[in-house]
Each structure stands twice: as structure tokens, then as C-alpha cells.
Amino acid sequence: MKLVPLNLKPSEHVSEQDLQMIVAERPTNWTQQEIETHLSACESCQQRMLQTAADPEWRNELSSSLIEISSQPALQARTEIFSSAQKSAAESGNEFELETIRNWLGQLLQPPMHPEILGRLGRYDIESIIGCGGMGVVLKGFDRELHRPVAIKMVLPRWARNGTAKQRFAREARAAAAVLHPNVIAIHGIDESNGVPWFVMPYVPGPSLQELVEQQGPLPETEIVRIGMQIASGLAAAHSQGLVHRDIKPGNILVDNQVNRVVITDFGLARCENDESMTKTGWLAGTLNYMSPEQSRGEDCDARSDLFSLGSLLYFLATGELPFRADSPMGVLNRISNEQAKPVRSRNEQISAMLANVIDRLLEKKPIDRFATATDLEQILHGCLAHLHQPNSVPAPRTAYRSSAANLLRWKWLGGTAVALILMAAAIIWVMPKVLSNVETISEPKPSRTWNDIAAEFELQEPAAFEGNIGRLGQQIDELKSMLDAEQVWPDSDGLQKQVDELERLFRAE
Numbered sequence: 001m002k003l004v005p006l007n008l009k010p011s012e013h014v015s016e017q018d019l020q021m022i023v024a025e026r027p028t029n030w031t032q033q034e035i036e037t038h039l040s041a042c043e044s045c046q047q048r049m050l051q052t053a054a055d056p057e058w059r060n061e062l063s064s065s066l067i068e069i070s071s072q073p074a075l076q077a078r079t080e081i082f083s084s085a086q087k088s089a090a091e092s093g094n095e096f097e098l099e100t101i102r103n104w105l106g107q108l109l110q111p112p113m114h115p116e117i118l119g120r121l122g123r124y125d126i127e128s129i130i131g132c133g134g135m136g137v138v139l140k141g142f143d144r145e146l147h148r149p150v151a152i153k154m155v156l157p158r159w160a161r162n163g164t165a166k167q168r169f170a171r172e173a174r175a176a177a178a179v180l181h182p183n184v185i186a187i188h189g190i191d192e193s194n195g196v197p198w199f200v201m202p203y204v205p206g207p208s209l210q211e212l213v214e215q216q217g218p219l220p221e222t223e224i225v226r227i228g229m230q231i232a233s234g235l236a237a238a239h240s241q242g243l244v245h246r247d248i249k250p251g252n253i254l255v256d257n258q259v260n261r262v263v264i265t266d267f268g269l270a271r272c273e274n275d276e277s278m279t280k281t282g283w284l285a286g287t288l289n290y291m292s293p294e295q296s297r298g299e300d301c302d303a304r305s306d307l308f309s310l311g312s313l314l315y316f317l318a319t320g321e322l323p324f325r326a327d328s329p330m331g332v333l334n335r336i337s338n339e340q341a342k343p344v345r346s347r348n349e350q351i352s353a354m355l356a357n358v359i360d361r362l363l364e365k366k367p368i369d370r371f372a373t374a375t376d377l378e379q380i381l382h383g384c385l386a387h388l389h390q391p392n393s394v395p396a397p398r399t400a401y402r403s404s405a406a407n408l409l410r411w412k413w414l415g416g417t418a419v420a421l422i423l424m425a426a427a428i429i430w431v432m433p434k435v436l437s438n439v440e441t442i443s444e445p446k447p448s449r450t451w452n453d454i455a456a457e458f459e460l461q462e463p464a465a466f467e468g469n470i471g472r473l474g475q476q477i478d479e480l481k482s483m484l485d486a487e488q489v490w491p492d493s494d495g496l497q498k499q500v501d502e503l504e505r506l507f508r509a510e
Contacts, residue, residue, distance in 0.1 A: 154198035183234030209250035311362025
């Protein structure tokens with residue numbers, strides 16, 4: 001199948017078939033710059049691409065037409081070994097890649113020294129496929145010189161000849177290698193074979209957080225806080241190097257069962273702040289469900305974008321559900337930018353208000369309303385963990401509670417309104433009894449009364465005299481207000497309201 005270069009005019013759009021090829025990350029005759037330039041300027045193609053990425057039906061057709069099943073004897077002899085990795089690759093959403101990877105690895109690897117391994121890559125014996133990502137495949141290997149298991153990541157075959165992809169792959173290795181921290185994956189070395197770059201990492205013997213929650217459901221609160229504290233510590237180390245990860249999600253956090261720690265992996269989208277050399281289409285970078293609002297809009301992202309993604313991750317650990325769900329990618333992006341997530345405690349009552357408020361603050365729409373740094377978050381979570389272990393002796397950290405600018409303004413408004421209402425009620429209680437104390441007690445009205453009866457009772461012979469009394473009453477009110485300012489208090493009296501109601505009824509009757 002021949003693809004036409006993407007030399008599109010502003011009025012033209014990418015065809016459906018071409019969109020599928022781009023989303024599937026298949027090699028094309030287009031340059032990466034041409035693709036990114038058009039998509040960054042065409043909102044219609046952006047939306048269509050997101051819809052295409054969410055539709056799984058075309059993937060089967062595409063894989064059947066593009067994947068060629070290899071008939072090489074060496075590969076057929078290793079079918080059983082590859083089939084053991086099929087479940088792992090299928091779970092990572094790349095089942096249609098397996099045959100291509102089998103063919104490709106058979107040509108890339110050196111012949112195995114043992115029938116139970118796939119082949120050799122330098123000093124490493126490749127044992128199995130751990131999983132596939134958007135840009136690379138991860139293999140489990142064994143270092144023959146140092147006698148230790150390793151994980152090896154290499155560019156997928158469709159990207160092997162793409163200069164930009166290889167550059168980004170190398171950048172991932174450099175980004176991770178620049179961060180020396182126990183909660184960030186280490187890089188042992190980087191190399192290249194037949195033009196295909198790869199780098200070596202420690203093998204982490206445990207599941208990802210995604211797999212852990214899928215197997216066990218929501219985690220206990222102490223575990224959530226402990227995991228969050230370690231991720232925040234690793235992010236603080238990365239941020240101190242000027243790196244923003246931009247793809248924090250459960251699938252990129254590995255659980256090391258041997259040492260009870262978590263490790264941040266996959267720095268493929270990591271970028272130095274203010275570095276625009278690789279891409280400006282940031283809205284396509286990262287996993288939709290864990291993107292920050294600014295990242296989903298393609299705006300510049302700083303370290304606080306990672307904190308929003310971490311908030312979504314903690315929400316998932318606490319509830320087993322995504323904080324922002326919708327039927328379409330555009331719906332997800334809209335909810336991330338414009339809607340609040342359902343309260344954590346409404347989905348899991350076992351979560352304390354302390355942790356729920358930490359998550360709420362991380363999920364604030366505006367970066368300024370979140371925690372300022374990952375270090376601040378780490379300290380807060382450390383205090384939360386201490387309180388959970390010793391609730392009677394260690395108080396919950398105050399700053400764990402939501403204190404965003406929006407909430408401060410809301411509480412200020414509510415507080416001011418409440419004070420005003422209290423003052424008004426106090427004024428009525430204090431002033432009205434004294435005002436009405438000068439009004440004579442009204443006897444029970446007769447069944448039928450005339451204006452003359454009323455005038456005689458109140459010594460009013462004409463409306464002018466009645467208005468005079470009203471004027472005097474106004475003067476008394478002013479005097480009482482002056483006394484109120486002098487902080488004097490008047491006792492209440494019984495029946496005042498009844499007298500007032502009776503006066504108003506009689507006045508209306510005439």
C-alpha cells in the first residue's frame with residue numbers, strides 16, 4: 001500500500017485510512033514534522049483522530065492487512081516461547097503487534113545459546129516479551145556478565161527508521177538516567193543493534209499499579225498514602241532536574257515486591273521545561289484519562305501537571321475507578337477541563353476526609369490551586385501516614401485539607417454573609433423590644449370597630465395627628481439606634497409581636 005505524502009493545503013483534511021495509519025503508528029512517507037504541523041493547526045482532524053483512537057474495530061482490519069506472518073524456520077522453532085508472552089502483550093493493548101515483533105526479533109537477535117530463550121543481544125540473553133508500549137517493546141533479559149535479570153527496552157520496528165522517534169527514544173534514556181532516585185527507574189546502559197537503539201534497566205519483579213488494582217481492587221488507605229509519598233519523592237527528584245514526566249499513570253508505576261517500593265518508569269514523554277524542540281502538539285502526548293487540564297488543552301505544562309496526574313492515580317487506587325470517565329475521548333477531555341470528579345468518599349467510605357482532601361486539591365483545575373511542588377506533597381503525605389499509624393498522638397496535617405483560592409473566596413463570602421445575618425438578627429432582637437415598649441398594650445379587639453373607635457383609643461382625631469405620632473415613633477427609633485451604638489441592651493417583652501400584628505391588621509382594615 002502506497003501512502004501519499006502529507007502535503008495538505010489548509011482546506012484539506014486527513015483521510016480516515018490515513019488517520020488509522022497515524023494512530024496505529026505505522027511507518028509512512030510523511031515526516032513527523034508534517035504530521036504534527038497539520039494536526040496542531042486542524043481542530044477537525046484532531047477530533048477525528050481522537051475518535052479513531054477510541055474505536056477498536058478498525059484495528060483488527062488494519063492488523064490483518066499489515067502484519068505478515070513469518071515462515072522462517074528459526075521463528076517457527078520459537079513459537080512456544082513467544083506464545084508465553086502473548087498474554088502480556090495482549091494485556092498492554094498491542095496484540096496485533098505480536099507477529100510483527102516475532103518476525104522482527106528473529107532477524108535482530110543473535111541465535112540463542114539455550115532452546116528456552118529467544119536469542120541474544122550482546123551480553124544479554126533475551127528470555128521473553130514483557131510488554132509493548134506506543135513507541136517501544138520491553139524484553140526480559142539476563143546479564144551474563146553480572147548475573148542479574150534486566151529489562152531491555154527498544155524501539156518498535158515501525159519506528160526503527162523514523163529519525164524523530166529514535167531521537168525521542170534516546171531522550172527517554174537520557175531523561176531517566178539524569179534522575180538518580182530509588183523511586184525512578186535506573187538506566188544501566190544504552191546501545192544500538194542494526195540501527196535499532198535500546199537501553200537496559202533493572203528488572204522489577206512485580207506488577208504495575210494498574211495490574212495490582214485490577215487484581216485486588218481499591219487499596220488500603222495506608223498503602224495509598226505510602227505509594228503516593230514514594231511517587232511524589234521520585235517526581236520531586238525529576239522536577240529538580242527540570243523534567244516533567246507528562247505521563248504519570250498506574251501502568252507506568254511498577255511495584256517491586258522484593259523491597260516494598262514503587263518505581264516510576266516510561267520517561268518517553270518527559271520534557272525539560274521550556275523545551276519546544278521536539279513537539280508542540282502536547283495535547284496528543286500522554287494518556288487521556290490522567291492528563292491535566294492544561295495538558296489536555298495543549299498548553300505549556302510544568303511540574304504541577306504531574307501532580308494533577310498523580311491525583312488521578314491516587315483516586316484510581318482509592319476507588320478502582322477513573323475520576324473522569326466518558327464515552328468518547330472528547331468527552332473525557334471536556335470533563336477534565338470543566339467538571340469536578342465525583343467525591344472519593346462517595347465511592348469508598350473507608351477513605352478518610354484527610355486523604356480525600358489531598359486528592360481533591362491535586363485535582364484542582366488551576367495549577368496555582370494545587371500543591372506548589374512534589375516536595376510539599378511528599379511532606380503532607382508523610383504527615384498523613386504518621387497520623388494513620390498513630391491517630392491518637394499524631395494530628396492530621398492541616399494543610400492536607402482543601403485550601404484552594406476558589407474555596408478561600410467561597411468561605412470568605414459565606415463567612416461574611418453569616419456575620420451580616422447574625423448582626424441583623426441581633427439588631428432586631430435588641431432594638432425592636434425597646435421600640436415597641438412605648439406602644440400601649442392593645443386590648444382584645446371588639447367584633448366590629450369603626451375609625452372613631454380606633455381614633456378614640458389612640459387619641460387621634462385626624463390623620464395629621466396620626467402622622468405626627470408616626471414621626472415621633474421615627475425619632476424614638478433613631479434614639480434607640482444611638483443607644484444600640486453605645487452597646488446598650490434592652491430586655492425582651494412578651495406579646496410584642498402580637499401587638500405589632502394587631503396594629504397592622506387594624507391599619508389595613510381602615
